[in-house]
Amino acid sequence: MVGNERLRAAMATRGWTHAALAAVVGVDPKSVERWVNLGRVPRKVTAVKAAQALQENAHELWPALRQPRSARAVSPELVALYEQRADLPVSVFIDLLSSARERIQFLVYAALFLHEAYPRLNTLLREKAEAGCRVQICSGDADSPNVRLRGEEEKFGHGIESRCRLALLHYRPLLDVPGIEIRTHGTTLYNSMFRADDQMLVNAHVWGVNAYGAPVWHLRHAEGATMFKGYAESFDAVWSTAREVQQ
Template structure:
């Protein structure tokens, strides 16, 4: 819009929608307008539709094994926070967050703790799998990242926030086993029912600078199932943190 020197109210007039509609488009990148409106916007701005709404275009043409790939991001931080919030909000059955630290959920999604509480109260299973803050893999990763907010600190922040929630039926927390630590730190899988956000961690960059893929399950043993099975395997061998704390 800036390149075309078109203001929101002007775009609304030329496309034939209300100013509030354009405001919603700008505020929520995950919101995909009707096909006719997308075509009109692209015409007014003088660009191809896929430059503005790549997800809408790619979802129409995927027919092979990549049809489960909803979107790819060169950086995890490039995925809008509204998308994370939308996936969290729409999960009704099973949420498995198997990032190595998971701490960013509390800083990115307003009242994330309250959302988790409501999810469990409605019958949703919510699971957190984090790395061992005292483990060797954590120490190695800290040396690689070399940032002030260390990996072990971020894990402890997550565990502290979860501990504040108290005992909730449906909330489960585990630490990955020492044997799985390397696999865990190298690949984060965040599952929201039939959607998943997957981040393979590059050698020397922090999590939010690594690429990420948005997958949506379409068939058995597709990309979604393969990554989901990976996370489930790590989960199955993890240590139940809440049970350990209760015994202590």
Template sequence: MDAAGLSPRQLAVRTGVTTKTVERWLADADLTPHARNRDDACRALGVDEDMLWPKAVKERIKSGGDPEIVQTYPYRSAAPSALWADLTGNVADDILLAGYTGYFLWSQVPRFPEVLRSKVEAGCRVRFLIGDPEGEVTQQREAIEATALSVSTRIRITLEHLAPLASLDGLEARYSAPEDAVNHVSLSVFRFDEEALVTPHLARLVGHDSPLLHLRRRGEGGMFDRFAEHAEELWTRGLPIEF
């Protein structure tokens, strides 16, 4: 906390708890906060969980949990509001946003166009892989979800936001190939260097009602690599979008 320049009150604000709760964390080394609070505290302090609460990490590994899983959320909308912004802001080399619609990113990440522009200008590769709004799988998914804000409409919102950025050298956008659309619409992968957010889409649920996994790469062949390779494979067969 001293190194991060945060007082107990400031850390409490960052993690959404009371100051007394933070003071209890400091006073009782055996007290393990809720997983979401641990994740928020680690991001606020810029450290890994095993530095603050090694007991929790050991228990998770002992019980069979994958060490590359930073956190799980029963709904994408349950993830901390700052998570998407933090991952986008901290990335240096490669962003691959392989969500089928991706429209929510512009409301989830403050000043998203400006952030993307600054990342590209700093040498970061930025890629969007989205579904074809006219594709057969898109139409099938619309019938399944039966929501007012349809899948094709959400994709077109993303296209409208991307159009002003299309001239940036370093930003690329593709539609998933028709033969890959079924695999794409059922699994969204958002990669930020060696961290990723993954959403498997359940039955007729829209993205914000489906689960979310936060992954961080720790070695070859782990959970992170499995999902990253899936997204890369879809990307290689993707069709360039003409703006």
């Protein structure tokens, strides 16, 4: 389960304990603890009270409040919806990966923001693999026509090709780690995906918009639902056609 790092930081900055905030808002301290450590989202009225006490914006502390209530009824797998990837602190991605026990999967073109903001990423992936977690990283093939086209569409020129090559340089030290597999793909990337066991962050791609400006939805697998399963199968399909990176 991913914690709420924004809420944790806001409370720490102003010296609020779980018990103190709970007393002001009128809930049990365990509820506040679940907001912080498990990423639970309170009712809107309660969230507004908490945000006022913390002198913060409720929607910034809990971006999921922006989504209409009907969205949860349509899909029980939708945990949260973010307007753009830039709204998410990298800690959300890292907390998700840190929670993995069996499987980590990346389907991206480059996703350099992870290494740039969290230099310990390779160490985390190595530790996960050593603990028995299967790590599959599927990065963009810099020589693929689809990668070059994406650069043109985003008016990024050859920059995206360079970023794909740089991404591989970051991952190369992991090539000899048992349990870690790295491949490159040349598919049209409709979404970037970051999976940890039964949870997934999906960064949608919008024509002409860089990925950091496009929406992200946080999914959690639910029995009988199909969204998570569809993205997971999409990863498997791309992975089966991707080329293994040699040492």
